Amino acid sequence: MKSVILNIAVRIGFVLLLCLSLSAEAQTGEQKALEARKDQLENEIREINRLLFAQREQKGSVLDQMDALNQKINRQQQLIRITNQQSNLLNRQINTNIRQISKLRSDLEILKGDYAQMIRKSYENRSQQNRLLFLMSSTSFFQAFKRLQYMKQYTQFRKKQGEEIVVKTETLSTLNSDLTRQRKEKELLIAQNRRTKNELTDQVQSQQSLLKTIRQNESAYASEIDKKRKEARAIERQIENLIRSAIAASNRESGNRAATPGKFALTPEATLVANNFSANKGRLIWPVEKGVKKQGYGVYADAVYPGIKHQSNGVIIAADEGSDARAVFEGEVIAVLAVPGGNKGVQLKHGNFISTYYNLAELYVKKGDKVKVKEALGKIYTNRSSGLTQLKFYLYQDTNRLNPEEWIYRL
Structure with a gap:
């Protein structure tokens, strides 16, 4: 009965791990899409700086300068939104990993306890004579056959329990590594977001300064637009x-x-x-x-x-x-x-x-x-x-x- 319960528990644990794995894959896909969009925005900002701002200090009308500033501000605002989304996604992944780690530790404790108990019983019945007596005391050939099958299944189950402990221990180690990496990624994203916000503040100040200059000479601006x-x-x-x-x-x-x-x-x-x-x-x-x-x-x-x-x-x-x-x-x-x-x-x-x-x-x-x-x-x-x-x-x-x-x- 106990072996049946343990088998059911193992299967439930496998299903839960599979669901968590599929969820992690979906989040990884979302993270990759966000990273690709972030790379595209960063490239666009570099191109705007190179193609639209290169001559700004020496040349260019106020209208060209205003267009360039608006484009850069727009891309920086999008970049901030993307990094915020990445940070939120990492938060979800970190929380998922923490829950997985907690569950794996609990499962490992149960598995190790059951495995230790099985080892003790195996030690108590370790002699070939005890196993032979167990078979010889059968009241019929059918019972002897069933007992032999039970002994084989018990040995296989014990081996499976040991393998399950190894797998869960390795999974736990991988999750801990992922958690450390994700926390570092989040710190980098926060730092990048801070830099982008500072740049955005500078650009908005430049925009306000340029707006003030333009509005002081409204007729010239209107003439250029016309x-x-x-x-x-x-x-x-x-x-x-x-x-x-x-x-x-x-x-x-x-x-x-x-x-x-x-x-x-x-x-x-x-x-x-x-x-x-x-x-x-x-x-x-x-x-x-x-x-x-x-x-x-x-x-x-x-x-x-x-x-x-x-x-x-x-x-x-x-x-x-x-x-x-x-x-x-x-x-x-x-x-x-x-x-x-x-x-x-x-x-x-x-x-x-x-x-x-x-x-x-x-x-x-x-x-x-x-x-x-x-x-x-x-x-x-x-x-x-x-x-x-x-x-x-x-x-x-x-x-x-x-x-x-x-x-x-x-x-």
């Missing part, structure tokens, strides 16, 4: 006019008079390209080899006067000086942009999708060229007054604007 708006709208008008012209020319060439106005009449080959492009939504490469998103897509609040809203129909990506714009997908050059008094740009057709790369100082391709994914299209312009190298990237399906952040991988 100038940028007009420049952006002029570029976007030309982009959309070129798209409409390209659609009309393509449909004329195909001889498809029934084509819907503002939409490409696609050949089977162009349909295949469009379908492949669409299938890669969220996985397209960046239009630069290395960079950081400076301005996203859509409506956003003004950095200085939050009540004022701005509209961005594309994204702006900051890169290293001398960087090239590259094709996000295979396609055909359908137009070259040249804004009067501005810089150059390139439009690529991917079926009925159009990607536009603007703010180029030099072009490597011409209208009609077929390009491959990652192929360099031109050198991105570097503004000598601000020191910034920025690519403006737009995405359309026929004449409909798309959000590049939904199409480019992790943009």
Whole structure:
């Protein structure tokens, strides 16, 4: 009866350990995901420092400085949230380990007590004569057979008990090591969080100082905002006019008079390209080899006067000086942009999708060229007054604007 109870206890203990193990694996997966996101944020902060702050002291408008500060503050706030989540997760793991250690110690005490009792009984009945007498005193062959089976099972159970003690002792040692490591990790996270919060405080103070400077010269700031708006709208008008012209020319060439106005009449080959492009939504490469998103897509609040809203129909990506714009997908050059008094740009057709790369100082391709994914299209312009190298990237399906952040991988 006692052996049955012990067997049940061992099985229950195994199930509990299995559940705890599965829980630990889930927490490990969550921790890895948080660590990956933390690494990404830290890399983004380094890129913002390198690409947006490098020239800040000597060059750059107050608007560029404000944008850079806002981006860095935003990433630091996200980083603090991530490290807080990691710290909370470690707390849960530490508490789980403490409970496991307590249970294992209790189980070990019971196992060792039972094992010691079994050893004492084995010692008392250690002689071969006693075991032989136990078998010979059987009243029947069947009883003798059952007693022999019992002696074998008893020996195997004793061996299993010893092995269970070894396993639990090793598990206890591993958990104690994990607990020590987790507590050190938590201390490091707390220290990192403290440093990030101090940096954030410094950045917020810089932001407040810059805000004060801007508000002292509100008219100059408003003038700069208005100038940028007009420049952006002029570029976007030309982009959309070129798209409409390209659609009309393509449909004329195909001889498809029934084509819907503002939409490409696609050949089977162009349909295949469009379908492949669409299938890669969220996985397209960046239009630069290395960079950081400076301005996203859509409506956003003004950095200085939050009540004022701005509209961005594309994204702006900051890169290293001398960087090239590259094709996000295979396609055909359908137009070259040249804004009067501005810089150059390139439009690529991917079926009925159009990607536009603007703010180029030099072009490597011409209208009609077929390009491959990652192929360099031109050198991105570097503004000598601000020191910034920025690519403006737009995405359309026929004449409909798309959000590049939904199409480019992790943009």
